[in-house]
Amino acid sequence: MNGYKNGYPCQTIKYEDVQNTVKYLRNRTTIRPVLAIICGSGLGGLANTLEDQEAFAYKDIPNFLVSTVPGHAGRLVFGRLGGKEVVCMQGRFHCYEGYPVARITLSVRVMIELGAKMLIVTNASGGLNSDYKVGDLMVMKDHINLPGLTGINPLIGSTDDRFGPRFVPLSDAYNKKYRDLAKEIAQELGMDYLKEGIYVFQSGPCFETVTECCLFRMLGADVTGMSSVPEVIVARQMGVDVLGISLVTNKCIRTYDAVEVANHEEVLETGRMRAKDMERFVAKIAERVEFKG
Numbered sequence: 001m002n003g004y005k006n007g008y009p010c011q012t013i014k015y016e017d018v019q020n021t022v023k024y025l026r027n028r029t030t031i032r033p034v035l036a037i038i039c040g041s042g043l044g045g046l047a048n049t050l051e052d053q054e055a056f057a058y059k060d061i062p063n064f065l066v067s068t069v070p071g072h073a074g075r076l077v078f079g080r081l082g083g084k085e086v087v088c089m090q091g092r093f094h095c096y097e098g099y100p101v102a103r104i105t106l107s108v109r110v111m112i113e114l115g116a117k118m119l120i121v122t123n124a125s126g127g128l129n130s131d132y133k134v135g136d137l138m139v140m141k142d143h144i145n146l147p148g149l150t151g152i153n154p155l156i157g158s159t160d161d162r163f164g165p166r167f168v169p170l171s172d173a174y175n176k177k178y179r180d181l182a183k184e185i186a187q188e189l190g191m192d193y194l195k196e197g198i199y200v201f202q203s204g205p206c207f208e209t210v211t212e213c214c215l216f217r218m219l220g221a222d223v224t225g226m227s228s229v230p231e232v233i234v235a236r237q238m239g240v241d242v243l244g245i246s247l248v249t250n251k252c253i254r255t256y257d258a259v260e261v262a263n264h265e266e267v268l269e270t271g272r273m274r275a276k277d278m279e280r281f282v283a284k285i286a287e288r289v290e291f292k293g
């Protein structure tokens with residue numbers, strides 16, 4: 001599944017491996033999640049708010065990777081949120097940790113095979129749009145997949161129809177109904193700092209150069225980050241609707257002589273600052289979303 005086959009990188013995720021992980025988890029939890037949530041950098045506190053929690057360390061889950069980034073606890077937490085049964089990744093995997101892109105999305109396939117009908121991805125990002133402030137939240141309207149444009153995509157490799165089609169449309173990657181619901185809820189909660197915009201994914205782990213930031217802005221991106229897009233692609237392949245929420249944790253530097261520089265501590269600090277608002281927001285979304293069938 002992961003690693004190398006005959007000297008060539010083998011990115012393919014086996015359906016049977018996903019099923020084995022699903023079986024392992026189903027045998028150990030009574031929760032049957034309809035909603036999957038991925039917590040971004042510094043946003044893992046949300047998982048601690050679930051009722052009737054049952055948690056598993058990633059290191060104990062067959063076929064899972066381990067989290068290596070501060071601010072990503074590395075636990076899969078089952079429980080109830082807003083009256084719904086949910087599963088929450090308290091910490092995610094990133095390409096820059098050295099994992100093949102298909103491998104970092106195995107957990108998404110597992111959560112969907114466990115029954116999730118919707119995926120909420122959250123992430124920390126750098127603000128490119130000069131109207132955005134640190135602490136703003138942004139509903140993801142679309143993304144630019146820079147690594148995808150150069151051949152890093154979780155769907156590359158041999159394909160298995162049981163996961164869904166090989167050729168996945170992404171013009172509707174971020175469900176309009178969910179985006180509208182998020183905006184409606186934000187208004188009700190008085191969150192006047194909610195924006196809607198475009199996320200550009202770059203592999204990291206370096207933060208951007210000044211010129212890269214200028215380029216991203218020219219391309220139409222409002223924020224930039226190092227995650228989420230591979231997860232969204234896999235969810236869409238499997239027919240699951242997605243809501244993406246990005247927290248602007250820092251401003252991208254777009255002048256050559258600036259003294260300040262981006263750093264992960266600031267990212268985590270902004271996450272802590274907005275944690276409670278994010279938790280309230282996502283709980284309300286969980287309460288109000290409706291699923292067919």
Ligand SMILES: O=P(O)(O)O[C@@H]1C[C@H](O)[C@@H](CO)O1
Nearest residue numbers: 040041123124226227264267
């Ligand atoms: O997991 P996310 O995308 O929230 O984490 C962001 C991107 C990097 O992992 C890290 C940089 O500080 O935060």
Ligand SMILES: Nc1nc2[nH]cnc2c(=O)[nH]1
Nearest residue numbers: 124125126224225226267
């Ligand atoms: N690429 C990128 N990812 C981030 N995650 C949090 N802040 C940033 C940033 O400035 N750039």
